[in-house]
Amino acid sequence: MTRCIALLSGGLDSMLAIRIMQEQGIEVEALNFKTMFTCCQDLSAQVARDLGVNLTIIGQEDDYLDLVRNPEYGYGKGANPCVDCRIYMFERAKKFMHQVDAQFIISGEVVGQRPMSQKRSDLDTISYQSGLEDLLLRPLSAKLLPPTKPEREGLVDREKLYGVQGRSRKFLIELAHKYNLKDIPTPSTGCSLTEPEFGRKVHDLIQIQVDDQPWDYDALNVGRHFRWNENTKVILGRDHQENLKLEYMHKMEDATSSALIEPLSFKGPTALVTGPANEDSISYALGLVYRYGSTLEDEPNTVRVDAETGSQEMVAVPTDRSSDDITIAMTTGLRRQER
Numbered sequence: 001m002t003r004c005i006a007l008l009s010g011g012l013d014s015m016l017a018i019r020i021m022q023e024q025g026i027e028v029e030a031l032n033f034k035t036m037f038t039c040c041q042d043l044s045a046q047v048a049r050d051l052g053v054n055l056t057i058i059g060q061e062d063d064y065l066d067l068v069r070n071p072e073y074g075y076g077k078g079a080n081p082c083v084d085c086r087i088y089m090f091e092r093a094k095k096f097m098h099q100v101d102a103q104f105i106i107s108g109e110v111v112g113q114r115p116m117s118q119k120r121s122d123l124d125t126i127s128y129q130s131g132l133e134d135l136l137l138r139p140l141s142a143k144l145l146p147p148t149k150p151e152r153e154g155l156v157d158r159e160k161l162y163g164v165q166g167r168s169r170k171f172l173i174e175l176a177h178k179y180n181l182k183d184i185p186t187p188s189t190g191c192s193l194t195e196p197e198f199g200r201k202v203h204d205l206i207q208i209q210v211d212d213q214p215w216d217y218d219a220l221n222v223g224r225h226f227r228w229n230e231n232t233k234v235i236l237g238r239d240h241q242e243n244l245k246l247e248y249m250h251k252m253e254d255a256t257s258s259a260l261i262e263p264l265s266f267k268g269p270t271a272l273v274t275g276p277a278n279e280d281s282i283s284y285a286l287g288l289v290y291r292y293g294s295t296l297e298d299e300p301n302t303v304r305v306d307a308e309t310g311s312q313e314m315v316a317v318p319t320d321r322s323s324d325d326i327t328i329a330m331t332t333g334l335r336r337q338e339r
């Protein structure tokens with residue numbers, strides 16, 4: 001029995017790649033790769049059920065953040081190191097392939113569909129650097145690429161593969177109808193690293209806060225972020241849920257936050273100070289809580305500050321320091337290599 005591993009994102013391309021293999025009587029084991037930046041509704045489980053394939057989900061390991069911090073092949077428009085990330089995924093898929101006794105790996109990549117990771121040269125780089133080389137088959141674009149080992153050895157009929165290229169989805173949707181795929185997902189990377197606003201916050205961490213920790217990346221999903229200096233940031237909740245989330249995150253074992261500020265006498269955001277909590281950083285955070293809160297005119301705007309040194313009540317007052325959040329302020333001066 002011929003068996004292959006499919007990288008399944010839950011998007012149309014990977015669904016089609018699986019169907020093309022199934023049409024040839026090849027058994028498919030699906031693999032979904034999750035990172036701490038995976039976002040949006042994850043359709044992979046439902047898609048695997050619809051396609052009738054087993055699904056295994058694997059997560060990133062500790063070294064994943066190293067490639068986000070310093071990708072060999074650069075970033076896309078956000079902070080997405082897609083070529084490095086794909087290499088990382090396929091390296092793990094290769095191990096899985098050996099574990100389940102599969103002969104090769106397929107993916108839904110289409111030549112020229114994504115500027116960052118699907119240029120022809122990127123596909124070659126990914127195949128080579130992942131160590132898969134000609135064991136990596138892209139059924140949708142196979143006819144534009146040299147025959148892979150499973151094609152040469154007759155495990156896969158190359159005549160029944162395709163030569164799709166570019167960004168148009170027209171032919172892919174026709175194929176979806178041919179293969180009787182009913183729920184056609186809208187295109188999405190499902191990865192917050194590709195979002196420019198989120199990407200600016202990631203670049204801020206990488207370039208300014210060189211001692212960043214995994215917790216700092218998790219915290220990027222919550223609140224407005226304001227940089228005070230290279231070691232210190234203030235995060236403000238944007239609503240009640242985010243205020244609660246910040247409170248929870250402050251208590252986590254690996255938290256880099258040093259102070260939690262909560263309004264007492266007025267409605268306003270909860271603030272976390274990451275990095276050293278000193279007189280300057282706390283007063284900067286108090287100014288932000290004042291600015292974004294519904295402050296009182298004739299009474300003191302009191303807050304509780306829980307810092308490493310203890311808990312105390314303080315008064316939030318306006319600050320004259322400019323405090324645009326990172327997504328607005330970090331529009332220039334980045335050293336990233338956009339591709």
Ligand code: SF4
Pocket residue numbers: 035080081082083085086117189191192193194
């Ligand atoms: S979009 Fe995100 S998950 Fe997908 S390859 Fe790029 S960095 Fe990796």
